[in-house]
Amino acid sequence: MSSKHPKKAPAKALALFDIDGTLLRRAGHHHKLALIESVRLATGCAVTLDDIPTQGMLDCDLLRLLLSQAGLPGPQIEAKLPELIGTAQELYLSGSSDDLRSTVCPGVVFLLAELVRHGIATGLVTGNLSAIGWRKMELAGLRSHFMFGAFAEHGETRAALAALAIQEARRTSIVSGTAQISLIGDHPNDIRAARANGIRSIATATGLSTRAELLAEHPDILVDDLTELALEQLL
Numbered sequence: 001m002s003s004k005h006p007k008k009a010p011a012k013a014l015a016l017f018d019i020d021g022t023l024l025r026r027a028g029h030h031h032k033l034a035l036i037e038s039v040r041l042a043t044g045c046a047v048t049l050d051d052i053p054t055q056g057m058l059d060c061d062l063l064r065l066l067l068s069q070a071g072l073p074g075p076q077i078e079a080k081l082p083e084l085i086g087t088a089q090e091l092y093l094s095g096s097s098d099d100l101r102s103t104v105c106p107g108v109v110f111l112l113a114e115l116v117r118h119g120i121a122t123g124l125v126t127g128n129l130s131a132i133g134w135r136k137m138e139l140a141g142l143r144s145h146f147m148f149g150a151f152a153e154h155g156e157t158r159a160a161l162a163a164l165a166i167q168e169a170r171r172t173s174i175v176s177g178t179a180q181i182s183l184i185g186d187h188p189n190d191i192r193a194a195r196a197n198g199i200r201s202i203a204t205a206t207g208l209s210t211r212a213e214l215l216a217e218h219p220d221i222l223v224d225d226l227t228e229l230a231l232e233q234l235l
């Protein structure tokens with residue numbers, strides 16, 4: 001969790017964004033390699049994410065699955081995790097320099113510019129580890145749009161991450177206590193995390209989840225992509 005303490009008045013609304021499938025699509029290649037390689041370095045075992053549906057999951061849970069695939073028992077998995085969280089981030093930072101601007105989802109650049117123009121605050125709530133998430137934003141040319149974020153290593157569930165982001169936004173007066181807060185994501189887990197925190201859920205069908213899968217979770221708003229999202233829907 002990191003945030004700049006704003007000097008201006010608290011924003012009237014806050015939009016929290018998931019990264020993969022929501023802001024970016026198919027930006028996960030080096031990310032997956034970093035998780036896999038961190039487990040190989042720690043255990044000597046070749047592991048794979050090929051049969052694991054990674055969407056909507058937190059990186060720490062993916063690392064746990066990979067360590068279990070490598071044959072480590074539960075207590076050893078938890079003991080190894082902090083080291084792997086560090087290694088995976090270092091590997092991503094040193095291994096990924098791809099320009100990710102072509103992976104930015106439709107409507108994202110325009111929407112983020114509109115949010116700034118109308119004084120709506122923005123943050124990240126993502127299952128990415130923090131160094132990986134921030135680096136992706138940088139490589140996609142979106143880094144300057146985000147004031148703060150909650151990342152995989154900050155909580156056990158996506159709902160816990162959303163709660164942390166909300167708490168941080170209020171603590172640092174990024175938003176007032178009464179501001180409208182929305183969580184925008186591409187997966188049923190994002191919708192559930194919004195509901196668990198009593199905030200507005202906005203689902204975008206730009207990830208791997210279908211419209212039907214998203215609708216089944218009853219999001220407050222469902223769009224095909226973020227070109228369809230109107231600013232008023234965040235207020």
Ligand SMILES: [Mg+2]
Nearest residue numbers: 018020021186
């Ligand atoms: Mg996602």
